[in-house]
Amino acid sequence: MMKRLVYLFLMVLMTACSSIDCPVNNTVATLYQIRNSDGTELKLTDTMTISTVRADENKVVLYNGRDSIILNKGIGISKFTLPISYSHPEDVLLFQFDNNDTDLHVTDTVWIKKNDYPHFESVDCNTAFFHTLTDVKYTCHHIDSLVINNPSVTYDYQTVHFYLYPKSGN
Template identity: 40%
Template sequence: MNNQLIGNIAKRGILLSLLVTGMGWISSCSDIDCSVTNGVLANYVVQGDTLQDTLTVSAIRENRSDTVLLNRMVKTTKFSLPMSYSGDTDRLRFVFTSKTGVTTVDTVTVSKTNMSHFESVDCSPVFFHKLTSVTAKGTRISQIEISNPNVDDDGTKENILIRFTNP
């Protein structure tokens, strides 16, 4: 083979290598770990004894039917709930059902600031939240407080600490 042919083959090899590398960079940009995949949930951590009763949590929605967020959880020490995107306040209905069938209802109100979060044009819109207050009315939730006010796609945070009383 002559030197010119070997040089052309080497140039084509280098160009092909650069093209493949460039394609890898381009395709890696669309492989984003969007927050929607991870989810934006408020993490509740039960303080004291685990809840022995069955717990169902629903979002109370004005002029619309309620939405069940957590259905019949038993013996829990922690749980996660989604938050609304638009409202400054979320109202939640906590329904406790004992082993004997007695039902008790408490209402939790979570006040927050919603912050739109831009990840990438490849990702759906996401809202993070900053908790400003949390209160409970009823007899089964004896204490509720904010532990970490920043609700985002980091699922390891303990956002709300909650303590239940046994009937």
């Protein structure tokens, strides 16, 4: 009888364990690469700060105690990662470029349209949202072009989603 209880306990214990491990890298974000007009990777010489427009208020939230800066004073970078919203059909970003040598202070607005869909791996893991990028629009003060390279945004942190081409001479 005791031997049966031990076997039963072991069976219950083994079936209660999950064989699915939650992913270690569970951040869903977009990767941007800065490029020259010839397609080679470019290090940014201007200081770049990127802010977001809060979708719940539909306005820019800067300098009022609520931090909306998602990349602060990036300089000498050729790649950067930005978060993406979980459940809004469009993200609005403000790319501010500053050059202290020439007193250049320019802001471009970027609109990214996307489809969001939940990603579920196991009851033991948090639900994540993956995205499919569908369109990008932007102003052209400092940005020459911004193109979608890979529209699928998942846990893959090495895939470049956007190529950013600054205007030449910047």
